[in-house]
Amino acid sequence: MTQDVYPVPQELCDCTLCTDEQYIEQYARSIHDPDGYWGEIAGTFEWFKQPTKIKNTSFHKDDFGIKWFEDGELNITVNCLDRHLKQGRGNKIAYIFEPDSPRYPSGSVTFRELHDRTCQLANALRQLGIQKGDRVAIYMPMIVDAAVSMLACARIGAIHTVIFGGFSAQSIADRVQDAQVKLIITADEGHRGGKHVPLKANVDQALKLPGTNSVETVLVVRNTHAAVNMQMPRDRWFDEVTRNQPVECEPERMNAEDPLFILYTSGSTGKPKGVLHTTGGYMVYAAHTHRMVFDLRDDDVFWCTADIGWITGHSYIVYGPLCNAATTVLFEGIPTYPDVRRTWQIIDRHRVTILYTAPTAIRSLMREGDENVKLSERTSIRLLGSVGEPINPEAWRWYYEVAGDSRSPIVDTWWQTETGGIMISPLPGATALKPGSATRPFFGIKPELVDAEGKTLSGATEGNLVITDSWPGQMRTIYGDPQRFFDTYFSTYPGTYFTGDGARRDEDDYWWITGRVDDVINVSGHRIGTAEVESALVAHPHVAEAAVVGFPHELKGQGLYAYVTLNAEVAESDDLRTELVKLVRTTIGPIATLDVIHWAPGLPKTRSGKIMRRILRKIAEGELGALGDTSTLADPSVVDHLVSTRSAD
Ligand code: ATP
Ligand code: MG
Numbered sequence: 001m002t003q004d005v006y007p008v009p010q011e012l013c014d015c016t017l018c019t020d021e022q023y024i025e026q027y028a029r030s031i032h033d034p035d036g037y038w039g040e041i042a043g044t045f046e047w048f049k050q051p052t053k054i055k056n057t058s059f060h061k062d063d064f065g066i067k068w069f070e071d072g073e074l075n076i077t078v079n080c081l082d083r084h085l086k087q088g089r090g091n092k093i094a095y096i097f098e099p100d101s102p103r104y105p106s107g108s109v110t111f112r113e114l115h116d117r118t119c120q121l122a123n124a125l126r127q128l129g130i131q132k133g134d135r136v137a138i139y140m141p142m143i144v145d146a147a148v149s150m151l152a153c154a155r156i157g158a159i160h161t162v163i164f165g166g167f168s169a170q171s172i173a174d175r176v177q178d179a180q181v182k183l184i185i186t187a188d189e190g191h192r193g194g195k196h197v198p199l200k201a202n203v204d205q206a207l208k209l210p211g212t213n214s215v216e217t218v219l220v221v222r223n224t225h226a227a228v229n230m231q232m233p234r235d236r237w238f239d240e241v242t243r244n245q246p247v248e249c250e251p252e253r254m255n256a257e258d259p260l261f262i263l264y265t266s267g268s269t270g271k272p273k274g275v276l277h278t279t280g281g282y283m284v285y286a287a288h289t290h291r292m293v294f295d296l297r298d299d300d301v302f303w304c305t306a307d308i309g310w311i312t313g314h315s316y317i318v319y320g321p322l323c324n325a326a327t328t329v330l331f332e333g334i335p336t337y338p339d340v341r342r343t344w345q346i347i348d349r350h351r352v353t354i355l356y357t358a359p360t361a362i363r364s365l366m367r368e369g370d371e372n373v374k375l376s377e378r379t380s381i382r383l384l385g386s387v388g389e390p391i392n393p394e395a396w397r398w399y400y401e402v403a404g405d406s407r408s409p410i411v412d413t414w415w416q417t418e419t420g421g422i423m424i425s426p427l428p429g430a431t432a433l434k435p436g437s438a439t440r441p442f443f444g445i446k447p448e449l450v451d452a453e454g455k456t457l458s459g460a461t462e463g464n465l466v467i468t469d470s471w472p473g474q475m476r477t478i479y480g481d482p483q484r485f486f487d488t489y490f491s492t493y494p495g496t497y498f499t500g501d502g503a504r505r506d507e508d509d510y511w512w513i514t515g516r517v518d519d520v521i522n523v524s525g526h527r528i529g530t531a532e533v534e535s536a537l538v539a540h541p542h543v544a545e546a547a548v549v550g551f552p553h554e555l556k557g558q559g560l561y562a563y564v565t566l567n568a569e570v571a572e573s574d575d576l577r578t579e580l581v582k583l584v585r586t587t588i589g590p591i592a593t594l595d596v597i598h599w600a601p602g603l604p605k606t607r608s609g610k611i612m613r614r615i616l617r618k619i620a621e622g623e624l625g626a627l628g629d630t631s632t633l634a635d636p637s638v639v640d641h642l643v644s645t646r647s648a649d
Contacts, residue, residue: 016429057470068281075251080322100333119249132157141190157252164309177211256280274479285473290320344376356385420473521550
């Protein structure tokens with residue numbers, strides 16, 4: 001365990017939105033007086049009708065319910081767009097668009113233009129018969145029209161469900177069927193890493209699958225201008241239906257608790273579920289976390305590298321930044337195309353001040369060596385962020401020292417699709433950092449640790465992470481399945497929201513996420529978190545990435561099975577194997593003795609870049625015929641390789 005502490009940089013203390021003192025005081029208030037705290041924050045937004053009732057929530061079976069701002073009426077797009085135009089910010093840049101290939105020019109869209117395009121599409125959608133409450137799927141590349149599509153739905157009260165552009169026809173069909181989607185917005189093709197993604201063709205294929213006849217219309221954006229098959233009258237060109245629409249569109253009056261969107265989770269643990277978020281609470285929470293966690297300034301250029309198909313894209317590329325009138329980079333491509341310098345070039349090209357990315361991306365950039373980073377200036381950067389998985393201290397330090405030149409704080413933000421926004425994170429001007437720790441809870445968030453029986457644990461200890469009270473950004477249900485919602489999140493430890501994650505609280509009350517509870521390995525009665533073992537492995541200079549799972553072991557109950565990816569140009573050897581076993585034993589203790597090391601040129605990941613341990617567990621257990629749902633895998637060949645090399649280890 002590391003004891004390194006990185007204090008708040010002196011120069012931040014004078015210009016931050018929140019100092020340590022203010023954090024302590026406001027956090028206490030947010031917990032003791034949630035109505036007062038959140039009522040005040042909500043008051044900074046524009047409502048048709050200001051809410052008078054703030055919090056009305058219970059996690060208990062008898063009176064279960066989650067409502068925030070329940071008598072408030074609003075439209076989120078008024079807060080994302082119209083409000084800024086009224087305040088004279090119409091000419092501020094909302095999106096800087098960076099295309100897949102750097103050979104093409106980048107572009108930009110002002111808040112005024114974004115408003116006009118949103119209204120035009122919203123009018124077109126209404127004309128096509130879409131009404132408040134109808135479901136619209138968005139299957140798009142990372143282009144400005146993707147954001148426009150989300151906003152246009154919200155403008156007229158249609159519920160959007162964004163489907164990541166890397167998903168297959170079957171995944172589209174599953175989601176279309178579950179949500180009974182009426183209209184799909186897509187593009188002819190997308191560009192990604194120099195390849196063409198046949199989006200329209202995938203939609204065509206999906207709509208041939210059973211259960212998809214709810215779809216009446218498919219709107220197609222001309223993006224690459226590739227020839228696609230248009231099936232009339234179902235398929236319509238986006239530009240043709242929007243072109244002659246007025247640039248004003250009356251926003252739908254939404255109750256705060258009316259649904260805003262459904263988003264299917266990435267599925268690292270099983271069948272995707274339709275997470276439903278509502279309008280008022282989500283807006284307030286996404287915007288407030290974005291402003292405070294990134295300590296936002298008016299001249300920031302914010303770049304979140306997530307895809308809009310994930311919650312991170314929803315909250316921190318679209319709704320949060322737009323509500324805050326921030327300038328955001330929207331990047332169509334991938335960080336390694338045309339080569340590994342791309343991330344750093346984009347930062348220099350657009351003078352990015354805040355970079356928000358994932359540990360998987362950080363590790364892959366780190367693997368390529370420091371030279372590629374040092375070719376860039378990165379002088380504009382003032383803050384770095386991480387999300388998606390625990391960040392290994394080794395990767396944290398590299399991110400801090402090499403990417404950030406030891407100048408910029410890192411906000412390691414823990415949250416989930418279900419939580420709508422960031423839950424545990426440093427605030428740059430308030431929180432001293434410890435590499436690998438998500439540090440302290442955000443305003444209004446009450447985390448607790450419980451043991452397997454649900455008993456609350458106090459002091460510095462480790463356990464299951466629960467949240468004991470509601471916050472505005474919390475999901476409201478699983479679409480169409482309220483019982484599954486209750487059972488999944490509120491029945492394990494009654495009266496609390498169970499996150500599914502494990503965590504440790506240290507002597508300074510800092511929080512360390514140890515990974516999913518399902519991933520905790522029990523070796524001879526000792527609970528070992530996968531994150532810790534993986535961090536020990538990644539600390540070795542030759543190791544690029546590692547994933548550790550448990551497997552049945554005659555003597556120990558469970559043994560430790562490690563998949564290890566080596567850095568480019570390092571050879572696998574028995575000596576290295578011995579060295580790694582030793583390293584983990586000395587870092588964590590003799591109880592953490594690796595039983596198997598399986599060399600893995602690649603690890604199975606979800607499309608959002610998370611390691612799929614469920615599959616790795618099956619391979620370790622030798623259950624090669626029962627790998628389960630692999631439809632959300634980014635690259636299925638990785639699994640084939642591991643299966644075929646298993647016995648050799
Ligand atoms: P599914 O729920 O469908 O299995 P998922 O949990 O990967 O998929 P997300 O909601 O995108 O889908 O991810 C949330 C999870 O990611 C958290 O529960 C946690 O395990 C992990 N996570 C996110 N951010 C962090 C972080 N900063 N530190 C540690 N873990 C994190
Ligand atoms: Mg999850």
